[in-house]
Amino acid sequence: MGSVIMHSVASVDGFIADDNDDVGPLHEWYFNGDVPIRERDQGYDHSGAGSRFRVSPASAEYVRTMWNRIGTIVMGRRLFDLVNGWEGQPPTGDHVVVVSHRPKPAGWHPEASYHFVGDVAAAVDRARELAGDRDVAVNAGDVGGQILAAGLVDEVAMDVVPVVFGSGRRYFGRTDGRYPLAGPHVVxxxxxxxxxxxxxRP
Known part of the structure; x- marks a missing residue:
């Protein structure tokens, strides 16, 4: 069985978007290099620039290794609605589990392996089942924070960009309490x- 990895790009003060859900410069590094992340690029760009994923050599090796291990992505309904579920084509992985009390929109990409589950524990269970021996990637934010608080996260992965937001959507969501981490074991x-x-840490 693979690992459950909470992941997102974040500002140095720990935000994944501003108060208006705008990621600003957080994703620019995905498009500032010469090395494509993968041969079959989905072409998704949250900023709307329409560029392909092309990064620096160091980022390419890191991202390729990580993305190749991902079988399922877990996301919240807020992100699903913001990006329209990446039009049924996630950036990586074969399956997506959406934590939501609302069902999949009627007629929305019936060919896509998207599963709508009402609570975080059930979502992680379903994601693990779908991923098999590959990893589950949990998008950071409120849902990611809930999954961390439930003790269901094995690793935290952050792509930290040199910008300060001051306020916005927190990497760890609205979770409270202390959750000690070990490392970093990858830099x-x-x-x-x-x-x-x-x-x-358990």
Whole structure:
């Protein structure tokens, strides 16, 4: 069985978007290099620039290795609605589990392996089942924070971008309490981004 990895790009003060859900410069490093992340690029760009994923060599090696391990993405309904579920084509992985009390929109990409589950524990169980021996990637934010608080996260992965937001959507959502992490056991310096991975302590 693979790991459950909470992941997102974040500002240095720990925000994944501003108060208006705008990611600003957080995703620019995905498009500032010469190396494509994957041969079959989905072409998704949250900023709407329409560019393909092309990053620095250090980021490419890190992201490719991580993305190749992902079988399922877990996301919240807020992000699903913001990006319209990436039009049924997630950036990586074969399946998506959406934590939501509302069902999949009627007629929305029936061919896509998207599963709508009402609570975080059930969502992680379903994601693990779908992923098999590959990893589950949990999008950071409120849902990610709930999954961390439930003790279901094995690792925390942050792509830290040198910008300060001051306020907005927090990487760890609205969760309270202390959750000690070990490491970082991975530190990779990309162009305009620092990739960090921490083990979650039991």
């Amino acid at each position: 990779v310096h990309g162009d305009g981004v620092l990739h960090l991975r921490f083990k979650a």
